[in-house]
Amino acid sequence: MWTAHKARFIERYLYYFVLVTKHGTYIDGFAGPQQPDDPEMWTARRVLESEPRWFRHFYLFDSSPAQVAHLQALQQAQRPPDRTKKEPRRTIHVEQGDFNSLVGELLHSAPFSPREAVFCLHYLYGYARRPLLSKIASLYRVYPG
Ligand SMILES: C[S@@+](CC[C@H](N)C(=O)[O-])C[C@H]1O[C@@H](n2cnc3c(N)ncnc32)[C@H](O)[C@@H]1O
Numbered sequence: 113m114w115t116a117h118k119a120r121f122i123e124r125y126l127y128y129f130v131l132v133t134k135h136g137t138y139i140d141g142f143a144g145p146q147q148p149d150d151p152e153m154w155t156a157r158r159v160l161e162s163e164p165r166w167f168r169h170f171y172l173f174d175s176s177p178a179q180v181a182h183l184q185a186l187q188q189a190q191r192p193p194d195r196t197k198k199e200p201r202r203t204i205h206v207e208q209g210d211f212n213s214l215v216g217e218l219l220h221s222a223p224f225s226p227r228e229a230v231f232c233l234h235y236l237y238g239y240a241r242r243p244l245l246s247k248i249a250s251l252y253r254v255y256p257g
Contacts, residue, residue: 131164141232143179149213169202169224
């Protein structure tokens with residue numbers, strides 16, 4: 113039930129999120145497709161292709177080289193911004209690795225300003241929730257979802 117509807121639910125949530133913020137950064141630590149033959153269930157794809165295209169920055173991670181290849185193909189498939197709709201230029205960063213190790217580096221390198229609205233999807237595989245949330249909270253204002 114959750115798996116089947118998760119991608120659609122997150123896309124809807126972020127639709128309202130971006131209507132409020134008018135911009136944003138999307139971080140997905142486990143971004144490869146759960147079912148490569150069913151792109152409708154792929155959260156990162158749905159968020160990237162959701163309208164309005166106001167998210168400006170994407171950080172997509174996966175530990176599996178095969179999954180990273182899917183992410184790179186998704187990155188290459190993106191159309192350029194439609195200037196008639198005032199869509200911003202986007203950056204899409206794809207990286208292979210263990211997100212539990214890489215998330216600290218990403219947050220400390222602080223590529224986003226304190227005013228940036230950031231949504232981070234994390235599955236908490238093998239990672240204690242509390243240390244991660246307190247790490248994020250120490251760096252940013254957090255509105256837990
Ligand atoms: C359940 S799938 C993610 C589902 C995906 N977000 C979607 O919407 O279809 C889990 C993914 O996490 C990746 N993964 C597992 N452990 C990881 C880790 N420690 N760091 C990064 N990626 C990891 C797997 O390779 C796999 O692609």
